[in-house]
Amino acid sequence: MHPRNRYADAEPDFAALSQQYPSLQPYVAVHANGSGSIDFTDLQASRELTRVLLLHDFGIDWAIPPGQLIPPVTNRANYIHWLEDLLQLSSPAGQARVLGLDIGCGANLIYPLLGAAINGWCFVGVDVTDVAIDWAQRNVNANPHLARLIHIRKLPHTSGLNAGVLLPAVQEGETFAFCMCNPPFFESMEEAGQNPSTAFSGTADEMVCPGGELAFVSQMVHDSVQLGKRVHWYTSMVGKKATLKALRKLLHSCHVTALRTTEFFQGRTSRWALAWSFAVDPNLASKPLPRAQPKQQTQSESARRELSVPLGVLPKAVVPKLLPALEAVSERKQQRRGSAAGAVGYASAVYHPSQS
Ligand SMILES: C[S@@+](CC[C@H](N)C(=O)[O-])C[C@H]1O[C@@H](n2cnc3c(N)ncnc32)[C@H](O)[C@@H]1O
Numbered sequence: 001m002h003p004r005n006r007y008a009d010a011e012p013d014f015a016a017l018s019q020q021y022p023s024l025q026p027y028v029a030v031h032a033n034g035s036g037s038i039d040f041t042d043l044q045a046s047r048e049l050t051r052v053l054l055l056h057d058f059g060i061d062w063a064i065p066p067g068q069l070i071p072p073v074t075n076r077a078n079y080i081h082w083l084e085d086l087l088q089l090s091s092p093a094g095q096a097r098v099l100g101l102d103i104g105c106g107a108n109l110i111y112p113l114l115g116a117a118i119n120g121w122c123f124v125g126v127d128v129t130d131v132a133i134d135w136a137q138r139n140v141n142a143n144p145h146l147a148r149l150i151h152i153r154k155l156p157h158t159s160g161l162n163a164g165v166l167l168p169a170v171q172e173g174e175t176f177a178f179c180m181c182n183p184p185f186f187e188s189m190e191e192a193g194q195n196p197s198t199a200f201s202g203t204a205d206e207m208v209c210p211g212g213e214l215a216f217v218s219q220m221v222h223d224s225v226q227l228g229k230r231v232h233w234y235t236s237m238v239g240k241k242a243t244l245k246a247l248r249k250l251l252h253s254c255h256v257t258a259l260r261t262t263e264f265f266q267g268r269t270s271r272w273a274l275a276w277s278f279a280v281d282p283n284l285a286s287k288p289l290p291r292a293q294p295k296q297q298t299q300s301e302s303a304r305r306e307l308s309v310p311l312g313v314l315p316k317a318v319v320p321k322l323l324p325a326l327e328a329v330s331e332r333k334q335q336r337r338g339s340a341a342g343a344v345g346y347a348s349a350v351y352h353p354s355q356s
Pocket residue numbers: 069070071103104105106107108109110111126127128129132155164165182183184185205206207209
């Protein structure tokens with residue numbers, strides 16, 4: 001787990017959470033020693049846990065319809081923290097705000113929500129299905145304190161990847177600090193069904209693409225050659241180590257200036273991620289990532305500290321109204337303390353699609 005992941009030192013206290021959030025109670029077994037456990041093969045339990053963690057730990061109000069992919073918060077937060085490391089190593093010059101592109105944001109919109117809540121980053125989230133766009137927008141609307149940072153965009157749903165993956169997503173004149181992607185991993189639902197990681201569910205649209213993840217991310221690589229420096233860091237997650245190997249080979253042949261990989265390990269599941277660039281100074285390419293940073297407070301966390309109560313116990317309607325004011329207080333305090341709000345450029349910003 002990434003050292004800055006808030007669950008790196010201790011997993012969530014399921015028993016305490018179920019006391020605070022009665023909706024979680026049916027899914028938590030409390031043992032004689034007071035500890036609690038959850039059956040992660042139960043989809044309803046997994047969905048409710050994700051909902052509660054996002055609310056309790058990140059101040060995010062979140063929902064998805066049944067059947068849609070349930071994102072494990074720990075794994076998705078690892079990716080965000082790895083992006084922080086990459087941006088600390090090298091960021092696009094002269095940009096006050098960090099703007100990221102999430103390819104396949106899904107109904108769950110997990111990466112833009114976490115990236116905006118943890119770091120104040122701006123995001124464009126794109127997807128091809130109506131259900132993803134509809135629910136992603138609902139998740140934006142449910143979090144007014146983050147809504148100014150996240151813009152959702154529907155792409156045409158073409159059969160196959162010939163029209164490109166990144167090319168349709170990046171609009172004329174737009175530039176991004178990074179793009180990220182959790183691609184459809186599998187070639188068929190049969191293949192998906194053989195994989196134990198599908199305990200987190202998902203529809204065929206979310207899990208499957210012709211040629212699987214290798215075809216999907218290879219298309220991203222080809223598109224990136226055309227887009228060049230318009231995206232500072234191109235990144236994607238992959239589900240198989242063999243895919244990582246094949247993509248490394250492809251990327252070397254594309255003369256990238258930097259190529260990094262990492263492994264996200266959680267529970268029994270390994271995932272890998274790779275990042276490449278045409279903009280990063282090649283002298284930085286083999287420099288170790290600055291990983292040993294102390295844990296950062298999320299904006300919601302620092303806001304919560306000012307208030308000394310968990311956001312989750314406040315009436316739901318109050319939180320969005322309260323957060324901006326609390327964030328402003330904690331930001332001012334942090335500035336007075338002379339500490340940067342985080343390792344990268346975390347200034348709160350507003351994303352307007354007309355700005356590049
Ligand atoms: C594995 S899901 C990831 C959802 C979410 N980002 C997550 O990490 O849980 C893959 C998503 O990619 C979307 N997708 C598939 N093909 C796409 C394409 N060509 N462009 C953008 N999104 C696409 C799917 O609709 C789906 O929502």
